Amino acid sequence: MIATIRRHPERASHDRDLLNGLLETQSCGVLSSISDNGEPWAVPILHALDGDRILFHGSTGAGLLSHLVAGAPTVYTVFVLDGWVVGHTRFHSSAMYRSATVHGSLADLGGHEKEDALTAFLESIFPGRSTEVRHHSRKEFAATRICALPITSDNWLYKARSHGANEPQEETDAWAGLIPVNHTLGEPVRAPWSNAPLPDSVKRLIGGLDDQPW
Numbered sequence: 001m002i003a004t005i006r007r008h009p010e011r012a013s014h015d016r017d018l019l020n021g022l023l024e025t026q027s028c029g030v031l032s033s034i035s036d037n038g039e040p041w042a043v044p045i046l047h048a049l050d051g052d053r054i055l056f057h058g059s060t061g062a063g064l065l066s067h068l069v070a071g072a073p074t075v076y077t078v079f080v081l082d083g084w085v086v087g088h089t090r091f092h093s094s095a096m097y098r099s100a101t102v103h104g105s106l107a108d109l110g111g112h113e114k115e116d117a118l119t120a121f122l123e124s125i126f127p128g129r130s131t132e133v134r135h136h137s138r139k140e141f142a143a144t145r146i147c148a149l150p151i152t153s154d155n156w157l158y159k160a161r162s163h164g165a166n167e168p169q170e171e172t173d174a175w176a177g178l179i180p181v182n183h184t185l186g187e188p189v190r191a192p193w194s195n196a197p198l199p200d201s202v203k204r205l206i207g208g209l210d211d212q213p214w
Contacts, residue, residue, distance in 0.1 A: 005159055013158050019151070022078055022098050022158070023049040027125055029078035031056065033068060041067070047076070048124035050148070054102060055121050057146040065145055069108035076102045076149060084179040087165050088172045096178065098160040106147040117146045128201035 005012040032042040043064045048055040054076060058065050068074050083096035109117050118141075119130050136144065164178035185206050188198060 005157060008159075008161075011159050011161055013160070015158070018098075018160070019100055019156060019158050020049060022080065022100050023047065023054065024124075026078050026080050029076055031064060031068075031074060031076050033064065033072045033074045035067065046125070047078075048121040050117065050120045050124070052151050053148040054151065055117055055124075055146060055148055056106070057118065057121055057144060060143055060145045062145065065106070065147055068106040069145075069147055071105060073103070073105055074149070080183075081181050082162075083164070083181050085161075085165050086175065086177050086179065088168045088170075088174040088176045092166060092168070092176075094161065096161050096164070096181075098158075098162075100156060100158045102149060102151060102156040104149050104152075104155050106149055109146050109148055114146055115141070117148065118144065121146065126201045127204055129199070132199045132201055 027048070028044060028046050030042050031045045032040065035041045041064055045056055045058070056065065060066075077099070078101075079097060079099040081095055081097050085094040085096060087093040115136075118136065122130050165176040168176070188202055188206060
């Protein structure tokens with residue numbers, strides 16, 4: 001490990017399945033580094049988990065990605081809020097969450113590897129979509145950068161709080177408990193210019209709406 005979690009170490013885990021689950025269900029995070037003049041540099045970005053690496057994509061003109069593929073070190077942070085913990089005091093109120101950081105250096109992908117990675121990125125977010133739409137044009141392909149951050153045995157940290165309010169060690173008449181935070185997809189809204197039926201990839205993504213009159 002490149003570091004250890006000192007605050008509530010019992011919430012840390014090195015179970016790779018937990019890391020994969022977080023990266024698979026949460027598609028965005030913050031990619032951070034230090035600029036050439038020593039200032040912090042952080043950008044919210046989408047990601048896709050592809051085996052033992054995390055994929056990021058953007059414009060070839062994107063400043064941070066260019067900085068990182070040139071060799072600058074980076075850390076990627078993913079965090080999801082699962083619930084509000086209402087404690088019996090101000091001090092004991094908290095949150096249920098899952099979080100991870102992955103450190104390393106980005107590799108710039110090219111050629112067939114780039115094409116495969118772009119497909120994997122799309123399939124990670126919209127499974128099946130790559131068979132429903134055309135491939136990148138040569139201009140689009142040239143304008144797009146896709147990079148990979150390897151996941152090794154010792155370059156990531158995972159931490160989570162998965163329980164509600166702690167039992168008080170004092171007399172109290174305050175209400176305490178948990179307010180779950182749910183993340184759900186809404187019904188799809190057709191683009192005004194689109195007349196095509198709802199594709200299978202979107203049906204699978206939203207789930208349970210196959211019988212709706214789209």
